[in-house]
Amino acid sequence: xxxxxxxxxxxxxxxxxxxxxxxxxxxxxxxxxxxxxxxxxxxxxxxxxxxxxxxxxxxxxxxxxxxxxxxxxxxxxxxxxxxxxxxxxxxxxxxxxxxxxxxxxxxxxxxxxxxxxxxxxxxxxxxxxxxxxxxxxxxxxxxxxxxxxxxxxxxxxxxxxxxxxxxxxxxxxxxxxxxxxxxxxxxxxxxxxxxxxxxxxxxxxxxxxxxxxxxxxxxxxxxxxxxxxxxxxxxxxxxxxxxxxxxxxxxxxxxxxxxxxxxxxxxxxxxxxxxxxxxxxxxxxxxxxxxxxxxxxxxxxxxxxxxxxxxxxxxxxxxxxxxxxxxxxxxxxxxxxxxxxxxx
Amino acid sequence: xxxxxxxxxxxxxxxxxxxxxxxxxxxxxxxxxxxxxxxxxxxxxxxxxxxxxxxxxxxxxxxxxxxxxxxxxxxxxxxxxxxxxxxxxxxxxxxxxxxxxxxxxxxxxxxxxxxxxxxxxxxxxxxxxxxxxxxxxxxxxxxxxxxxxxxxxxxxxxxxxxxxxxxxxxxxxxxxxxxxxxxxxxxxxxxxxxxxxxxxxxxxxxxxxxxxxxxxxxxxxxxxxxxxxxxxxxxxxxxxxxxxxxxxxxxxxxxxxxxxxxxxxxxxxxxxxxxxxxxxxxxxxxxxxxxxxxxxxxxxxxxxxxxxxxxxxxxxxxxxxxxxxxxxxxxxxxxxxxxxxxxx
DNA sequence: TTGTAAGCGTTATCAG
DNA sequence: CTGATAACGCTTACAA
Numbered sequence: 001x002x003x004x005x006x007x008x009x010x011x012x013x014x015x016x017x018x019x020x021x022x023x024x025x026x027x028x029x030x031x032x033x034x035x036x037x038x039x040x041x042x043x044x045x046x047x048x049x050x051x052x053x054x055x056x057x058x059x060x061x062x063x064x065x066x067x068x069x070x071x072x073x074x075x076x077x078x079x080x081x082x083x084x085x086x087x088x089x090x091x092x093x094x095x096x097x098x099x100x101x102x103x104x105x106x107x108x109x110x111x112x113x114x115x116x117x118x119x120x121x122x123x124x125x126x127x128x129x130x131x132x133x134x135x136x137x138x139x140x141x142x143x144x145x146x147x148x149x150x151x152x153x154x155x156x157x158x159x160x161x162x163x164x165x166x167x168x169x170x171x172x173x174x175x176x177x178x179x180x181x182x183x184x185x186x187x188x189x190x191x192x193x194x195x196x197x198x199x200x201x202x203x204x205x206x207x208x209x210x211x212x213x214x215x216x217x218x219x220x221x222x223x224x225x226x227x228x229x230x231x232x233x234x235x236x237x238x239x240x241x242x243x244x245x246x247x248x249x250x251x252x253x254x255x256x257x258x259x260x261x262x263x264x265x266x267x268x269x270x271x272x273x274x275x276x277x278x279x280x281x282x283x284x285x286x287x288x289x290x291x292x293x294x295x296x297x298x299x300x301x302x303x304x305x306x307x308x309x310x311x312x313x314x315x316x317x318x319x320x321x322x323x324x325x326x327x328x329x330x331x332x333x334x335x336x337x338x339x340x341x342x343x344x
Numbered sequence: 345x346x347x348x349x350x351x352x353x354x355x356x357x358x359x360x361x362x363x364x365x366x367x368x369x370x371x372x373x374x375x376x377x378x379x380x381x382x383x384x385x386x387x388x389x390x391x392x393x394x395x396x397x398x399x400x401x402x403x404x405x406x407x408x409x410x411x412x413x414x415x416x417x418x419x420x421x422x423x424x425x426x427x428x429x430x431x432x433x434x435x436x437x438x439x440x441x442x443x444x445x446x447x448x449x450x451x452x453x454x455x456x457x458x459x460x461x462x463x464x465x466x467x468x469x470x471x472x473x474x475x476x477x478x479x480x481x482x483x484x485x486x487x488x489x490x491x492x493x494x495x496x497x498x499x500x501x502x503x504x505x506x507x508x509x510x511x512x513x514x515x516x517x518x519x520x521x522x523x524x525x526x527x528x529x530x531x532x533x534x535x536x537x538x539x540x541x542x543x544x545x546x547x548x549x550x551x552x553x554x555x556x557x558x559x560x561x562x563x564x565x566x567x568x569x570x571x572x573x574x575x576x577x578x579x580x581x582x583x584x585x586x587x588x589x590x591x592x593x594x595x596x597x598x599x600x601x602x603x604x605x606x607x608x609x610x611x612x613x614x615x616x617x618x619x620x621x622x623x624x625x626x627x628x629x630x631x632x633x634x635x636x637x638x639x640x641x642x643x644x645x646x647x648x649x650x651x652x653x654x655x656x657x658x659x660x661x662x663x664x665x666x667x668x669x670x671x672x673x674x675x676x677x678x679x680x681x682x683x684x685x686x687x688x
Numbered sequence: 689t690t691g692t693a694a695g696c697g698t699t700a701t702c703a704g
Numbered sequence: 705c706t707g708a709t710a711a712c713g714c715t716t717a718c719a720a
Contacts, residue, residue: 009713033690098426292636
């Protein structure tokens with residue numbers, strides 16, 4: 001009882017023209033007389049015809065789809081990025097094929113193969129988790145770039161068909177840390193939870209800032225949290241343990257707002273007054289920074305801007321234009337209640 | 345200089361067999377001799393051949409893709425759902441085409457048309473925002489279901505090809521509210537920010553619970569927050585205004601954890617002690633409930649379970665099995681620090 | 689301006 | 705077990 005789906009042939013017949021003509025009006029292409037166009041349109045409207053995307057894809061060798069690759073689409077920051085990408089891409093006539101890979105290298109590779117086999121027009125790597133410190137481990141990105149343009153958000157890999165858009169993480173953390181020190185906090189703990197490309201930049205920023213401030217740091221001041229990105233509990237109890245173990249710190253620079261939030265909870269559970277006795281700086285300026293009292297000073301890395309630029313670069317690449325291989329934006333320190341930084 | 349992509353013909357030639365045979369080993373289908381299979385495999389490996397997905401799609405009339413429709417993929421709850429869907433779908437060999445529609449009806453319609461024109465095998469409506477109180481406004485969902493199976497998460501629409509999976513929002517809020525009242529709070533404010541299908545169920549649950557507790561409610565007790573889902577600030581200041589305007593309330597039942605969090609901030613800014621003098625119950629049991637101190641009692645509606653079931657129902661539908669049109673799970677009240685509910 | 693016909697790369701039916 | 709060959713529905717030279 002399934003009525004045959006209407007094809008371009010049905011339209012051509014109904015309108016009394018050839019399928020070529022139908023195709024032409026469909027792609028509102030070159031020279032079709034107003035009259036025939038009208039006839040074709042009428043037939044289309046009447047039948048409710050829509051072109052078969054697969055056939056189209058086969059002919060054009062594209063279905064206007066971009067693969068979006070991310071470790072965890074439910075992560076606060078990544079979710080935002082995905083949202084902006086989807087929006088921008090669709091505005092440009094592209095669909096988004098989403099692939100969440102988790103954090104295992106082999107799953108990432110598998111996901112890429114999958115995307116490429118589905119013949120996406122490009123792949124956006126959302127988040128720095130895809131780039132490893134050891135260059136060999138990034139070979140899989142290069143491989144992908146031999147098939148389709150590869151876009152990296154918040155990461156950097158050298159390659160012919162690879163384009164990188166990022167925020168200057170090193171600079172942001174550097175500036176924030178220096179200001180923090182200048183405002184009187186010298187025993188600062190660095191709290192992080194990733195070993196990705198941008199994670200390293202941030203850490204480097206912290207180290208450099210401390211050094212340039214003339215403060216020696218010990219490795220104990222670098223606290224790595226190895227757990228779920230949502231485990232605020234675990235995070236603050238790690239700080240608690242660290243403190244109980246004898247490490248003194250009265251400020252925390254965190255690589256992520258969740259960590260920062262846990263630092264606020266830690267400080268408040270100890271009865272420290274923020275920002276007088278204890279200071280906290282987060283990263284991403286996400287809604288989490290507004291979820292506690294005082295609200296958290298955080299670094300805004302302009303994810304919307306990054307996503308828009310990245311998309312427009314991708315669009316340029318896809319239409320054969322020459323595009324910048326590396327684009328870097330400057331982050332912004334958004335001061336709220338957990339610090340009292342010196343003004344510039 | 346672009347080398348022609350290798351096709352099934354190249355493989356057939358290299359292996360000295362027909363393309364039909366190559367196709368057979370590709371789909372590891374019926375009866376191919378071990379010997380020829382080996383030859384073909386060798387040729388495939390040698391050339392790095394991968395089948396053209398578009399051609400395949402054209403032949404099979406499917407590219408194994410599911411459209412995921414959501415108002416805002418960066419919303420904490422929706423993002424989680426999307427994550428689980430993507431994971432489950434991929435485990436079943438399906439890809440996810442993501443479409444974020446925003447909250448305008450016409451954009452929703454456009455997105456659906458788009459998904460259908462891309463010939464997805466089914467559409468998952470993530471979140472109750474797609475279902476309107478006025479049945480006429482839901483016609484577009486019925487329309488979609490005439491083309492592909494439609495799956496609704498946390499919503500309900502009657503239709504031939506429509507399948508609904510949800511948590512019993514009414515029951516959850518009802519039980520939570522009753523317990524709250526039993527624990528001594530009678531002047532409870534209901535705080536919500538949506539007019540969707542499930543929003544109505546929740547509100548109904550609250551009303552019924554109050555009524556069954558013998559408490560009269562006035563419309564002022566129903567506070568609708570009309571703003572961004574991330575604007576914790578705006579939310580708590582609305583509560584502040586409401587209180588200043590003279591409404592007395594010492595407890596808040598919120599339709600969402602963000603609202604609940606804002607209630608905690610409000611209560612704390614007024615110096616109320618939670619849970620003794622002020623109680624709060626949220627919804628979704630998201631990470632936000634752990635972001636303040638005390639942590640927030642919240643209703644867990646088991647999004648992971650819902651998503652898994654929904655996906656498996658969809659898979660059943662796609663393979664022609666008879667599947668339940670409506671599946672309802674029970675939510676769980678997860679008690680934390682903002683209440684001291686009576687035990688059952 | 690319009691039509692003809694040759695792809696595009698598979699899968700599937702039917703013979704052998 | 706294997707091979708021809710006809711779909712699948714569209715785009716696009718090339719002709720007219």
